[in-house]
Amino acid sequence: MKTLLPVVLSLVLVKPVQAMDWFRTNTPLTQAHQHLLEDDLSGMFNTLVELWQTEPSRDLTSHLNDLLGQSLTKDCGKSLTAVTLPEWVSGVNVIRQTIQSPGRDTFRLVVKVRATTEVEQITFKRWVDSSISADSSFAVEETPNGAEIANERSFLKRYNLTGQLESGLYHLTVVAKDKPEYRTWVILGDSNSSQYVRWTSKENWKVEKSALRNPHCPLPQLEVGLYDYIEGQYEQMWKKTYESNYPESLELAGVPNDRYVLAVSINSRRWQGDIIVEQAQTISRTYDLSQED
Secondary structure, eight states: OTTHHHHHHHHHHHSOTTGGGTTTOOOHHHHHHHHHHTTOHHHHHHHHHHHHTTOOOHHHHHHHHHHHHHHTTTTTTTTSOOOOOOTTEEEEEEEEEEEEETTEEEEEEEEEEEESSOEEEEEEEETTTEESOSOEEEEEEOOOTTOSSTTOEEEEEEEEESSOOOSEEEEEEEEETTSOOEEEEEEEOOOOOSEEEEESSSSOEEEEEOSOOOTTSOOOEEEEEEEEEETTEEEEEEEEEESSSOOSSOOOOSOOSEEEEEEEEEEEEEEETTEEEEEEEEEEEEEEEOOOO
16 A cells, blocks of 8 residues: 555646645545555445546546556456456456558457356447447357366457547446346556557567556467468468567468468456456468478
8 A cells, every 4th residue: 555655646746637626525536546545446446437427528537547557556457346257157358459450450349258158148338328339249159178167158249340449437248048137347448558569571570568567467468370261251270379488470380381361469468356358459461471391
């Protein structure tokens, strides 16, 4: 708590939203600061939900994002809320994706729910009851061999977006067969990640730092994959994931020489209690593979 005090006070000085009345009034904003100072992250999260419901101004929105970011410096958001998953849900991932290909940027929001029962519907809406996109799809992935939880499957809801999803308050609903609905708030902060990936040549890339990384969060994952266009759709031919010591070129063998799509992704993650919130950036381009035997 002592380490939080000077940081929170500096936030007030840098972002003077109602700063003059900071200790004189009892508003949701002062309560959020008080919860943070007292290390009551669950109470702060509930107050942030209340503040986002007031449709805050641009200055206050920036301030709320700063508060959310500061709350992650304890354990990357694992104690941010006391709300737990129902017994039939084993995991939830909320993933903001940016896919950059030559001449085009694509944006998506993916909600992945791992469950041991049949999930019929997943919706992710912005407060108040506003659809984030009319272009969406629902898919089911079967449990791979060797999975730790019997009968677990992954249910994916994909939203194709016209731009980056803004920070703010969202509502997640999961409807399962013969089960009570699971509903929860999700707060999304700034979409910027501490690291991003860029091309340095036609066949090489580099991971760059754009901000200081939160040491309480896991290192971003780098995934490199090759895709082939088969019968009207792209199929993954090869992939490898790196937790650290990121490569800057392909490290592969056993893939036939051909023209592929090379995709390089970097994925940062944090928690909101039991929910994993991810920010994924992908760069892709055509790649002619010509390995010598």
